[in-house]
Each structure stands twice: as structure tokens, then as C-alpha cells.
Amino acid sequence: MKVLVAGGAGFIGSNLTEELLREGHQVVCIDNLSLGNTNNLSALMESPAFIFYEGDICDKNFLAHVFEKEKLDYVFHLAANSDIQASAKNPDVEYRNTYTTTYQILSCMREYGVKKIFFASTSAVYGDKPGELLDENTSRLEPVSYYGAAKLGREALISAFSYMNDLKALIFRFPNVIGPHLTHGVIFDFIKKLKSDPKNLEILGDGNQTKPYIYVEDSVKAILKFMDTDEEKKENVIFYNIGVNTATSVKRIADILCEEMGLANVRYHFTGGTGGWKGDVPRFLYCLDKVHNAGWCAENESDEAVRKTIQIILASKID
Numbered sequence: 322m323k324v325l326v327a328g329g330a331g332f333i334g335s336n337l338t339e340e341l342l343r344e345g346h347q348v349v350c351i352d353n354l355s356l357g358n359t360n361n362l363s364a365l366m367e368s369p370a371f372i373f374y375e376g377d378i379c380d381k382n383f384l385a386h387v388f389e390k391e392k393l394d395y396v397f398h399l400a401a402n403s404d405i406q407a408s409a410k411n412p413d414v415e416y417r418n419t420y421t422t423t424y425q426i427l428s429c430m431r432e433y434g435v436k437k438i439f440f441a442s443t444s445a446v447y448g449d450k451p452g453e454l455l456d457e458n459t460s461r462l463e464p465v466s467y468y469g470a471a472k473l474g475r476e477a478l479i480s481a482f483s484y485m486n487d488l489k490a491l492i493f494r495f496p497n498v499i500g501p502h503l504t505h506g507v508i509f510d511f512i513k514k515l516k517s518d519p520k521n522l523e524i525l526g527d528g529n530q531t532k533p534y535i536y537v538e539d540s541v542k543a544i545l546k547f548m549d550t551d552e553e554k555k556e557n558v559i560f561y562n563i564g565v566n567t568a569t570s571v572k573r574i575a576d577i578l579c580e581e582m583g584l585a586n587v588r589y590h591f592t593g594g595t596g597g598w599k600g601d602v603p604r605f606l607y608c609l610d611k612v613h614n615a616g617w618c619a620e621n622e623s624d625e626a627v628r629k630t631i632q633i634i635l636a637s638k639i640d
């Protein structure tokens with residue numbers, strides 16, 4: 322198949338691109354490099370089955386040119402703002418890079434007759450629901466971050482475009498995905514802080530914010546496993562919560578990091594409160610029954626994903 326990976330120079334997109342090429346697909350990537358980096362794709366650039374376009378998906382003419390030229394069979398849509406803390410300061414970025422990219426991609430799919438899309442959504446669409454088991458049928462979706470709101474809006478667009486144009490859509494609601502090519506988040510913040518002061522570490526909130534961290538390799542395997550299973554299903558849009566059964570607290574991340582950096586007796590300073598920042602969901606209960614019953618399960622536990630990611634970042638000497 323000839324597939325488009327929108328946001329292909331980013332963290333998940335570059336890992337997915339690598340696997341799609343390995344499986345024999347032809348891959349067209351688009352990225353405006355606002356958060357992604359072509360270094361993530363450097364090993365693939367020479368492949369005759371790979372082509373990279375640098376450009377903005379919100380630019381309709383540019384996107385239409387790529388669709389016209391490349392004659393695509395499938396779209397993997399991973400382009401978005403992925404830095405939730407950044408958009409808490411400026412929600413415009415969500416409207417543009419998270420919401421509008423989706424509208425433009427769906428419009429081009431409609432115009433050029435592309436019938437299949439994978440979309441990377443998020444657990445943030447559920448909002449802050451302490452103690453509630455969140456499954457795909459949870460009907461009160463009340464995001465508390467601009468990011469979660471833009472993602473929920475995108476799910477709605479996908480639903481309508483799928484119904485109106487007979488598209489098949491696969492939507493994964495990921496929790497925190499980590500692994501090689503990761504660029505930001507709590508692990509990076511802690512590394513930066515500890516490099517500047519190896520004796521003290523400021524931790525936002527009370528350190529008990531506890532979330533499932535899924536290793537990117539597991540996420541990519543899930544995408545590849547389900548990318549074509551919609552053939553047998555009647556629904557136009559299929560949702561899955563994707564994640565791990567275990568979770569890791571922020572304090573535990575700090576402990577693992579100190580171990581891996583060989584630091585002892587680091588004093589933790591908690592800023593207090595239950596959440597890290599406004600719009601953060603400090604803990605949630607994620608129901609994974611649907612995806613487990615469909616035959617997929619993550620291979621790496623949450624703590625294991627955290628440790629592997631820390632080791633990769635430390636070995637790569639990224640600041």
C-alpha cells in the first residue's frame with residue numbers, strides 16, 4: 322500500500338514510518354518540523370519506498386498537491402500539537418495544528434477518494450474523572466485541556482466525514498506514549514533539572530500523579546495489527562483505548578531516573594496540590610478490555626517503558 326504519515330518526523334510518526342517500511346509499504350511523510358525533526362528519519366531517507374515533504378498541513382494547496390501526486394491508499398494522521406503544557410499557555414496552537422490539520426486532511430481524503438484513516442487520539446478526551454473506569458462507551462466526554470478539546474473535536478470531524486463519505490476510521494485513544502525519539506515531557510524536565518542541580522529536584526504537584534506509560538513499540542504494533550481489521554466491521558469508526566495495565570507515579574519516575582543517573586540522596590521538593598498544572602489529569606482508570614479481547618496486549622509494563630526510555634535519552638546525551 323502507499324500510505325501517508327502526517328506528522329511523520331515526530332516521535333510516534335517516525336517510529337511508525339520505520340515499521341511501515343519494514344512491512345513493505347510505500348511511505349509518504351509530511352511534517353512542518355514545528356515539533357518533529359528529520360534526524361528521526363535520517364536512516365530512512367535513502368529508501369526508494371520513502372518520500373518526505375516538508376510543509377504545513379493547514380496549507381490546503383500544498384496538501385492537495387501531495388494527495389494529487391501520490392495517489393494514497395491510507396492516511397495515518399499523527400500531526401498535532403503534542404505539547405499540552407505549551408498549549409495551556411496559548412490555545413491557538415491547538416486550533417491550528419491539532420484541529421485544522423484534521424479538517425484539511427479529511428477534506429483532501431474526500432476530494433481524492435482516500436477511504437481509510439488511522440487517527441491518534443488521547444485519553445485526555447475523557448477529562449478528569451477520578452475513580453471512574455473509562456471505557457470506549459463512556460458517554461460524558463468533558464476534556465479539561467485545550468489539547469483534549471481539540472482532539473475530541475477531531476474525533477467528531479472524523480465521525481461526520483466517515484459517515485458522509487463512507488470512510489473507515491480507526492481511532493486509538495493513547496495515554497502517555499514514550500520511547501525512542503521522544504522530545505518532551507516529565508522525563509526531559511527532570512533530566513534537565515538534575516543536570517543543573519544533582520542534589521535537588523523540583524517536582525510539580527505532590528508527586529502522586531500516576532499514569533500508564535506505554536512504550537512506543539507497543540503502540541506501533543497495535544496500529545499495524547488493527548489498521549485493516551475494519552474490513553469485517555459494520556461501523557465506520559472504530560475506537561480503542563490503548564494502554565498498559567500498570568501505571569507509574571511522577572515520584573517513581575524521579576526514583577528510576579536517579580537510579581539510572583547514579584544519583585543518591587537527591588532531595589525532592591514538591592510544589593504541592595494534586596495536579597502538575599492546570600489541565601493535567603493527575604490519575605485515571607483506563608479500561609482496556611475491548612483491545613485485549615480483540616487480541617492485543619502491551620508487552621512492556623509502565624515502569625519498564627519509563628526505564629527503557631530514560632536509558633535511551635541518557636545514552637543519546639540529548640539535553
Ligand SMILES: NC(=O)c1ccc[n+]([C@@H]2O[C@H](COP(=O)([O-])OP(=O)(O)OC[C@H]3O[C@@H](n4cnc5c(N)ncnc54)[C@H](O)[C@@H]3O)[C@@H](O)[C@H]2O)c1
Nearest residue numbers: 328331332333353355356357378400401403418441495498
Ligand atoms: N506521545 C503521547 O504521549 C501521545 C499521547 C496521546 C496522543 N498522542 C498523539 O499522537 C500524535 C503523535 O504524537 P507525538 O508524541 O509523536 O508528537 P510529535 O509532536 O512528536 O509529533 C507530531 C508531529 O506533527 C508535526 N506537525 C504539527 N503540526 C503540523 C502541521 N500543521 N503541519 C505538518 N506537521 C505538523 C510536528 O512537527 C510533529 O513532528 C499526536 O497527534 C498526539 O496528539 C500522543
